[in-house]
Amino acid sequence: MSWVLQGVSILGGPPTDVLVDGGVIAEIGAGLRGEQTLDAAGLVALPGLVDLHTHLREPGREDAETVETGTAAAALGGFTAVHAMANTDPVADTAGVVEQVFHLGRAAGHCDVAPVGAVTVGLRGTALAELGAMATSAARVRVFSDDGVCVSDAGLMRRALEYVKAFDGVVAQHAEEPSLTVGAQLHEGVVSAQLGLAGWPAVAEEAIIARDCLLAGHVGSRLHICHVSTAGSVELIRFAKARGIDVTAEVTPHHLLLTDASATGYDPVFKVNPPLRTRADVDAVRAGLADGTIDAVATDHAPHATEDKETEWAAARPGMLGLQTALPIVAGLGLAWSVIAERMSSAPARIGRLPGHGRPIAVGEPANLCLFDPAATWTVDGHALASRAHNTPYEGMTMTGAVVATFLRGEPTVLDGKLT
Amino acid sequence: MNRHLLSAADLTRDDALLVLDTAAELAAVSDRSVKKLPTLRGRTVVNLFYEDSTRTRISFEVAAKRLSADVITFSAKGSSVSKGESLKDTALTLQAIGADAVVCRHHASGAPHTLSRWVEGSVVNAGDGTHEHPTQALLDAYTMRARTGRLEGLRVAIVGDVLHSRVARSNVLLLATLGAEVTLVSPPTLLPLGVDAWPAETSYDLDAVLPKTDVVMMLRVQRERMGAAYFPSEREYARRYGLDAARMAALPDEAIVMHPGPMNRGMEIAAEVADSVRSTIVDQVANGVSVRMAVLYLLLAGGQTADQGRGGAA
Structure with a gap:
């Protein structure tokens, strides 16, 4: 019609x-x-939005979200394609699981679903998953990520970065040095000190970003950084791009809007990983998004069942919904519509290698x-x-x-x- | 006063002084042969303890009983809590049985805050994770005032694992409200990043601080911190931050030594210091009962005056 x-x-x-x-x-x-x-x-009119970072929870946690309900939220948020993160149960680390998610997306029909493949078997960070099998499956996986956990082993990260070059893939890193975030609950700073919550220091993110940018430069690979949250991370990515390293980055709407001060009532709805940071960090990621240091907005839409959020802070799972609120938040930042289209559609479609998405609004x-x-x-x-x-x-x-x-x-x- | 006591920051200067003054009045009850007031007769106080703490639990239990409240102690071991019941379901249960006050000790920072959203009664934070322990700070302030006669301008050094200490957080907030000058003394690894925003000075050098101190409060050092490389060994910690007789001698003549207990004798505090005349450690325990009586009384019977309560006892 x-x-x-x-x-x-x-x-x-x-x-x-x-x-x-x-x-x-x-x-x-x-x-x-x-x-x-x-x-x-x-x-x-904007080109249909593309999300590089969506947790659809299926298979495994259909009580929190399904491909059907998550893609419905996506469509209502203006998205025509979402990348479904791999930390499902079972983990999306085989061609079978990514094809299942892909076909569920097709059946739902609300938007295209591009499954993300796990980098390592079971997200355990020890052995590469069959990345090639996922790439050549019906799901045509191009983005690989252990999101939720960091590929912290430098040698393994190097191999992953190299290996995905064969099929034009990209490794999307959840940058978090695990030895610096044991038990971490909240951005390490004034608020975490006051609340007595174990700190999640900015340096734990920045150290991995610095390392991975250098690795990507060394082996000539594409690298994508998930949910950049600190001013230092923006600086590092700016530096890496100036050196010609093929790195892209995303920022979430919540890191563009909220700060760690939201945690003062211990309401776990504000618990997220990486954590909400300070006003200075919010200002820096906004500036990075405006000047293109940060290529894309990605929601990190993370549904959680009520019982996983109505708990004491430390027991709650990290993450928040984001698909239906992303565009109003970004539209409120004072960016030109062409910039919003680039950050929320064209750039994520390019990074995810999704032909047909993120295209100009033009005849044909x-x-x-x-x-x-x-x-x-x-x-x-x-x-x-x-x-x-x-x-x-x-x-x-x-x-x-x-x-x-x-x-x-x-x-x-x-x-x-x-x-x- | 607020309906709950979750943080020492909930107390204004007037609130805090009211608690201390009320505690002083109620202390007299503990000296009688019949140690009981009818003030909270018919009220139910639940001690909800997710963490072992004999000292604090007994102190709250005695305080509530001396005010004639019905006391139910609910500890994590051997209750539905150990079977994995959520904090919310426990809260709904307490609500259903009509708890007028819930005294909550929990291993997670902020758990009493969370609890306070689900129960109608007053929630008293009896120590939450590495966050706060406001009644400990009140009993410490009470003890300082009783022993030194003042709080305004009092120089207080809090020594040890500030990072993980709920006692330190509550004391810093309350003592600032009451006009004392606090110095936190700790190895750099055990001071929180962000401590600069606290109303306290910091130092890494105990020997430099002691001569300018009226009150020295030693914090318990958890032995398990050693494995996480906060300091190299118990011996080194004791050498640099332990209060021994030689260091005690550097204190001004009238200075007192406090410890919230339980102590590691020989680590943060030498036995001869703990047992010295400067030590207030036994007073702190006794004062804890009076202060907790005052808190329960003010939260649950705040409309009455203490005199009315005592009148009923006569």
């Missing part, structure tokens, strides 16, 4: 009509006609689109989000900007802010 998006603003440009037909953008101009019309006056391009009303306001209610879990740190917060429609290859997955 063909759709005309009437009076839409492409990346904040002047209002125009966009005709979507046959899965592609067929025509852009005034007075277009199609089988269906969507009044898009006041809406901004795949019609993967997100229509966003920058003026709408809504109040976050964890129980109203599409995820099975409710652990949003933004409960009760008023968001400015709402996703009105999402198109996946020309077909709406979301219309009028609701799943189709």
Whole structure:
């Protein structure tokens, strides 16, 4: 079915009509006609968002999220593709598991699901998983990550970086030197000292980023850094890029907005790994995102069952929901729409090697689109989000900007802010 | 006063002085042959202890019983807690049986905060992880005031494992509220990063601090810290940060020596220091009962005056 998006603003440009037909953008101009019309006056069109970092929890923790519910949340958040992290149960460290997740995504149909493969068997950090088998499977894995834990062994990390070159893969590192974060609960600083929570020092992230950038440079490989959270990390990545090292990086909406001061009431909804940092770190990651040192926004959407969050802080699992709140948060940072499109769609699609996503909004391009009303306001209610879990740190917060429609290859997955 | 006592920071200067003054009044009860007031008759105080602590548990138990409260002690071992019941379910159980106050000792920092969201009664933090132990700080302040006659301008050195010490955190906050001057003395590995924001001075040099100290409070050193390389050996720790007779002699004449217990004699404190006339360690235990009576009384019967409570006893 063909759709005309009437009076839409492409990346904040002047209002125009966009005709979507046959899965592609067929025509852009005034007075277009199609089988269906969507009044898009006041809406901004962005290329469909792409998330490099989503925990869909299936298989294993279907009580917290499923591929169906997680991709529904993604579509409602304006995403047309998500990368499903490998720390499921069983771990996505074989072609069988990544294909299962891929097919579940296909069946759900809300957005494309690109499974991430584990770097090491069982995320144990000792032996490489069969990366090639995952790459050549139906799931076409290109991003490999032990996210949740760091590939801390330098020799193994070097081999992983080298090995994935054969199929144009990338290792996405969860940068956390484990010997510096034993029992760590919260950013090590004034707040952790006051609360008596074991500190998660910035240097534990930065030391691994420094090491891995040098390793990637040494072996000439692509490296991606997950959820950059500290000012020092931004500096290191800036330095590595200036040296010509092929490194990319992502930052989460929560690290762009929240600080460790949120933890003072010991509400574990604010517990996340890496932890929320200081105001100075928030300012630095924002600056890094603006100047391109940080290539992408990634949600690190991490649903957790209620009983895993309604506990004492130390017993709670780290992580927070993020898919449905990501775009309003990023849109509030004062970036140009073209920059938002680059950071939330084009760059993550390039890093993940997802053809057909993150493309310009131009005639002949795949019609993967997100229509966003920058003026709408809504109040976050964890129980109203599409995820099975409710652990949003933004409960009760008023968001400015709402996703009105999402198109996946020309077909709406979301219309009028609701799943189709 | 707030409904709960979760942190020493919950107490204003007036609140803290009210607790100390009330404790002084209630201390008289402990000197009588019949050590009991009817003040909390019919009220239920639950001691919820997720961590072994004979000293604190007994102190709260005695305090509640001297105020005629019904006391239930619920310790992790041998209860549903050891079978893996969540803190929330335990809280709902306590709520259902009508606990007026829950005294909570927990190995996780912040657990009493979390608990306070789920119960209607008052929650008293009896030590949470490496966070706080506010009634310990109150009994320490009570002891300092009783022995030295003042708190304003009192020079207090807190010595030892500040990083993991809930006693140190609560004492720093309370003593700052009460106008004392605190110096934390510790090897650099056992001071938290972020300590600069605390209302206290810091030093690595015990010998330099002692001559300018009115109160020296020695913290217990957990032997398991040694394995984590916070310091090389017990002997080295004792040599650099232990309070022995020679160091005690460097203190001003009127200075006192405190320890929250249990002590490692021969490590952070020499036996002859612990048993000396300067030592307040036995006083601290006795004062603990009075201070905890005052806290329970003020939280649960704050509307009445202490005199009314005593009048009922006559």
